[in-house]
Amino acid sequence: TPEQLTEQMITLSLLPKSKWQTLLSLDVIKARNKPKEAPKAPEKAPFFLGTLPGVEPKFVATKQDEERAHLTDTKVIRMNKLQPETVFMTLLKRGHATSTTRHVDQTVVVERDYSDFFDHLKTLNPSAVDFELRSMSLDHDLAELRYFLEAIEYLLKIKRDFELAEAYLNLFLKIHGDVLVANPDAGLDDVDEEEEDEDEEEQDSDSEMDSDDGESDEEKPKKVKVKINATKAGPLSISMRLRRLMAEHQREWKRLEELFQSTLCLIEFMRTKA
16 A cells, blocks of 8 residues: 555554654653662772872873773864764755655645655664754754754655654654744844855846847746745744744644544444444
8 A cells, every 4th residue: 555645644654653652751761761879980999000109199001091092082083073974964954955846736836855864764763863863963053953843844744654743843842942942043044055046046037038128928938836835944943943833733733633523423423322
């Protein structure tokens, strides 16, 4: 069977319930698995370690300790220089940089494509998802946080993996909710290069049409209107993105709530008549 019968039908994922239910109760699980007593360091060093002469006793470092310390320092320097990205963050940024088209009510909708990102996210266990969300950077006006909100909005719009979208959003807001509230205008002045290029192309096309005075209005070709969906983290601030996400969430949840209520009424009617 296909993953989604129609684009207007809300579809759940085929993942086991434990995959997303664990995300909702990670705090409880961590508190339950937390050790009652923290590990204690030894009070006194072993008697066989040599010390250096002086007012304050210092232990003699062996060659292995020096090599290990040097190796640790070089690793830290390399990590700071490279600043590697995980597959999670690479696919998230790639999804923001790519676009796809959908046909909705005889209108071509152009929006970001986060399908590869969510395909990878489904393969991660709950602890890995929690780690990736907590590792998101707050630099560049919370760009990575805005990209993730954009990705959740994309998943709600295509009406797939509804319960996963709710679980991911719940965990994300638990971790970064205070940061989002403290920075409602983050990203408002951020403009993508793609938008600047589109504006320049529109200005060039308008100037060409104005300069062509010989053609009549009937001879000019008709333009096909394309609706560009603003699911992007460019000029939209955190507060704008959250409003859009809340509106999309309420729209989809209202449909499900009406179906649930209709089903409950039908079950109650059949139970009373039986």
